[in-house]
Amino acid sequence: MSARVDVRKTYKLYIGGKFPRSESGRSYEVYAAPTGAAARRGSSSRPPTFLANAAQGSRKDARDAVVAARKAQPGWAAATAYNRGQVLYRVAEVMESRRAQLVQDVRNSEGVGAAQAEATVSAAIDRWVWYAGWSDKFTQVLGGLNPVAGPFFDISAPEATGVVAVLAPQASSLLGLVSVVAPVIVSGNTAVVLTSEERPLPAITLAECLATSDVPGGVVNIITGRTAEVTPWLASHRDVNAIDLTGAAGADGVDWGGLELAAADNLKRVRRPGGTGTEAVEPDFTATPDLSRLTAFLETKTVWHPKGR
Amino acid sequence: MAPSERARDLLGVSRLTNSALSSWLHGLPGVDQVGCEERAASLATRSIKTTSKAWAIDTAISMIDLTTLEGADTPGRVRGLATKALVPDPSDPSTPRPAAICVYGDMVAVAKETLGSADIKVAAVATAFPSGRASLPVKLADTKDAVAAGADEIDMVIDRGAFLAGDYLTVFRQIADVKAVCGDARLKVILETGELVTYDNVRRASWLSMLAGGDFIKTSTGKVSPAATLPVTLVMLEAVRDWRDTTGDMVGVKPAGGIRTSKDAIRFLVTVNEVAGEEWLDNHWFRFGASSLLNDLLLQRQRLRTGAYSGADYIADDSPSLY
Numbered sequence A: 001m002s003a004r005v006d007v008r009k010t011y012k013l014y015i016g017g018k019f020p021r022s023e024s025g026r027s028y029e030v031y032a033a034p035t036g037a038a039a040r041r042g043s044s045s046r047p048p049t050f051l052a053n054a055a056q057g058s059r060k061d062a063r064d065a066v067v068a069a070r071k072a073q074p075g076w077a078a079a080t081a082y083n084r085g086q087v088l089y090r091v092a093e094v095m096e097s098r099r100a101q102l103v104q105d106v107r108n109s110e111g112v113g114a115a116q117a118e119a120t121v122s123a124a125i126d127r128w129v130w131y132a133g134w135s136d137k138f139t140q141v142l143g144g145l146n147p148v149a150g151p152f153f154d155i156s157a158p159e160a161t162g163v164v165a166v167l168a169p170q171a172s173s174l175l176g177l178v179s180v181v182a183p184v185i186v187s188g189n190t191a192v193v194l195t196s197e198e199r200p201l202p203a204i205t206l207a208e209c210l211a212t213s214d215v216p217g218g219v220v221n222i223i224t225g226r227t228a229e230v231t232p233w234l235a236s237h238r239d240v241n242a243i244d245l246t247g248a249a250g251a252d253g254v255d256w257g258g259l260e261l262a263a264a265d266n267l268k269r270v271r272r273p274g275g276t277g278t279e280a281v282e283p284d285f286t287a288t289p290d291l292s293r294l295t296a297f298l299e300t301k302t303v304w305h306p307k308g309r
Numbered sequence B: 001m002a003p004s005e006r007a008r009d010l011l012g013v014s015r016l017t018n019s020a021l022s023s024w025l026h027g028l029p030g031v032d033q034v035g036c037e038e039r040a041a042s043l044a045t046r047s048i049k050t051t052s053k054a055w056a057i058d059t060a061i062s063m064i065d066l067t068t069l070e071g072a073d074t075p076g077r078v079r080g081l082a083t084k085a086l087v088p089d090p091s092d093p094s095t096p097r098p099a100a101i102c103v104y105g106d107m108v109a110v111a112k113e114t115l116g117s118a119d120i121k122v123a124a125v126a127t128a129f130p131s132g133r134a135s136l137p138v139k140l141a142d143t144k145d146a147v148a149a150g151a152d153e154i155d156m157v158i159d160r161g162a163f164l165a166g167d168y169l170t171v172f173r174q175i176a177d178v179k180a181v182c183g184d185a186r187l188k189v190i191l192e193t194g195e196l197v198t199y200d201n202v203r204r205a206s207w208l209s210m211l212a213g214g215d216f217i218k219t220s221t222g223k224v225s226p227a228a229t230l231p232v233t234l235v236m237l238e239a240v241r242d243w244r245d246t247t248g249d250m251v252g253v254k255p256a257g258g259i260r261t262s263k264d265a266i267r268f269l270v271t272v273n274e275v276a277g278e279e280w281l282d283n284h285w286f287r288f289g290a291s292s293l294l295n296d297l298l299l300q301r302q303r304l305r306t307g308a309y310s311g312a313d314y315i316a317d318d319s320p321s322l323y
Helices: A036-041 A059-078 A081-097 A099-110 A114-136 A138-142 A175-185 A201-211 A227-236 A256-264 B003-011 B018-026 B033-043 B050-062 B075-086 B105-115 B136-148 B160-164 B168-182 B199-211 B230-247 B262-276 B293-306
Strands: A027-031 A050-055 A152-160 A163-167 A190-194 A220-223 A242-244 A269-271 A298-306 B064-067 B100-104 B121-126 B153-157 B186-190 B216-218 B252-254 B288-290
Touching (some): A050 A201, A059 A163, A059 A227, A081 A099, A081 A201, A099 A201, A114 A138, A114 A175, A163 A227, A201 A220, A227 A256, A256 A269, B003 B199, B003 B230, B018 B199, B050 B262, B050 B293, B064 B293, B168 B186, B168 B199, B186 B252, B199 B216, B199 B230, B216 B230, B230 B252
Parallel strands (some): A163 A190, B100 B121, B153 B186, B186 B216
Antiparallel strands (some): A027 A050
C-alpha cells in the first residue's frame, strides 16, 4: 500500500465570524518549536518541522477586523451579563471537546512534552471558565453606591470600552492567549486579536472553537501575521478604543513605546506589556490572575438619581 | 427641437406610434448578459492607488446626490443633511462638497433655505415616487410643485407597468410631458432597473428616456433591490455614449442605491472612464445617488490625510435624534 499524501493545511483569518483569506493573498510557513535536547542546545542540527501555512494578515485585514468588531460591539455589550457568561462557558465546552487538537497544537508550537501540554490546555480552559464566571459579578465588585452630600442616589457602574486591539503573547500561545482575550470580551468589549507570530496554531484552533460555539461573529477577530507589520495600524486606528500591548514582549521589530505614542492620538486606553522600564517581558500566565486585565478595558458610568419621597 | 419632433426624425416616421417605437427599440442590438457581467467584473478589478485614489475620492464626493427619501423625513433631518453637504468634514475645509441633495418635493423649500446661495443643487423626486402609479395630471402637478418650490433637478420615475406591458408610447409621452413642465430644471429619469428584469430592457428604457428628452438616466429609486449594479450602469453608460454618437447630445447617468463604499464608487468611476469616456467624469454628467457613501468616502479621505484609519466618531452625524 502506498504512503498516504500529507494533507497540508493553509489556514485563514477569522474576521466577523467568517474565515477569509488575507486580503493580501499572502501566507507564511509555521514551523514546530525545537523540542527537548535540541531546544536546550539551541542548535539547529535538524531542519525544523513544517506545521502549516498561516495567513499573513495585512493592515487592510486589520481594518476589516476593526469594522467587524465595531459592528458586533453594541449587540455584545447589550447582551445580559448572564447570557455572555453562558456563551463564554460554551466556548470552554467546545475547547474541552477539541482538547486533543489543542494539546497537539501546544506541543508543536511550544516544544513541550505531552504532560506539560495537557496541563497547559487544562489551565487555559479553566482560565476561560474563570473569566466567564466574572461576567455577572465584576459590576458588583467594581461598581457601587457613592456617598454624596445631597439628596441623590449616586451609582457608579463599569461598562465596556468598545473595540480592543489585543497583541497576544508571543511565547504562551494558548494559556497566554486565553488570558488576554477572555478578560477583554467578558465585559462586552469586542476584540481584534493579533496572534503570536511564530506560534499561531493554537489561536487558529481557538478561532474554530469560537466559530462553532455561540459567540456572535465579530466579537473576537483573529489575525495571524507579522506582529511588527500589523500592530502600528491597530495602534493608530482611530476606531479602536483600547490596545493591549502584552504581545510586544519578544516580538521582532516592535517598539511598544512608539505604539503607545500612536495610541495616544485618539486617547486609547493602553495596557502596557509586562516588565519594568522600557523592557517588555512576557508575564507568567500560570499564576492565578487578578482583575487587572478586566478593569483595564472598562469605562465607569456614574448616574445621579434624585432621591424623593 | 421638441422631443416628439426629434423622435420622428430619428425613427424616420411621420407619426409617432407605439408600433414605430416598439420596432425601433426592439431593433437595438441585444445585450450579451455574460459578456456584460464579465466586462463589469474585469473593470472592478482595477487597482487605484495613492494620488489617483485621492483624486477619485474627491471626484466621487463631488458627484454625490446626498439623499434622504424616507417617510419619516423631518425638516430637521433635511436641514442636517443640507448642513452636512455644506461642510462635509468639519475637520478638513478642503473637502469638496457633494453636487446636490435629493429630497421629496415638499422638503425642497427647507433644503433651499439651508443651502442659501451655495453651489449645491436641490433635486426633488416627483411623479408619484417611488412606484410611479398615478395618473399623468397627478404626476405633472407633483413635478410643478417641486419646480415652484425651487428644485434645480427633478428625479422622475417611469411607469414600469406600461413599459413592461410594451406600451412605450405612454412612457415616452409621460417623460416628454414632465420634461415640458420642468422649465430650467434638469430631468433625471429613473428606470428602476431592478424591476426591468433584463439588460435588453434596460437598454431599451435608456434609449426611450433619452428619446423623450431626459437629461439624465438614473438606475433606481433605492427602494427596490437589486439597485445600482455595475453591469446595469455599464449598459446605461453604453447607451449615453451611443446616443451622443447618434445625436451629438450628452446625457448624464446616475446610479443610485446600494453604493456604500469608496471601493464601489471608484469601480463606477473606472467604468465611466472606460465605457463612456472622460467627458462624463464630471458632476454635470455623472452622479451617485447615495446616503451612506459620503461617510465612507470621508473616512477614506481622512485615512489618506492623517495616515491612520478613521472611524464613525470622526464623521459628522447628520441625523438629529428624534427622541
